[in-house]
Amino acid sequence: MTGDANTAARQGSVLVEIGPVSRFLPDGERVVTKAGDHEILTLACDGEIFAVGNRCTHRPWRLEAGRLRPEACEIECTLHLGRFSLRSGAATDGPPGRPLPVYDVEVIDDIVHVRIPDSSMS
Template identity: 35%
Template sequence: MTSPTAEVRTVVLCQRDDVPDGEARRFDVDGHRIALARIGDDFYAIGDRCTHQNYSLADGWVWPDECALECPQHSSSFDLRTGRPNCFPATQPVPVYEIRTQGDGIAVVLP
């Protein structure tokens, strides 16, 4: 028996130059609150709500050497590759979204 395939779609969030190196921006798309971070030529998309107290991660700081995004409220940081928290007080991971480039557009894959 085959299992049903979940429908996914790709949504362009912005153009490459819309997010400066070492910064993050918030995007709200179809009920998904996404923090898009840029480190050099690499882009990462994670859920924008800190799992400790629901603050916007995009308002925080990008740490390139750790590939992490730090919450501005209580300093929890999240690995941009896995969504896992790197330190307390957050203990639960945030969602991670697959990134796809479409020309100069930066897109995410939504479930």
């Protein structure tokens, strides 16, 4: 699902509202949110909610349909099978050489939020 962001600014960063925790846990959705220059993929793995950039760093291919590898909390790009850690954003296999952006996730009153740099919201 793609949605526009509700945002709240604070100290050099912006908190973007993503949706209720119940959408993600226990076996939740993948949610794509656009906020400024960012396209954020939010999803859960192993009981934890992660937010990473939704564009593969090998080619500008969207990751939202990629296979989740729950044993390592990695997502696999559907185009050339590059893999990324959801925890660190690191490219762990395949052609991508650069990591994905990783965003801090904050849960406030059972609503998932993602924190992004303020300067990128112009």
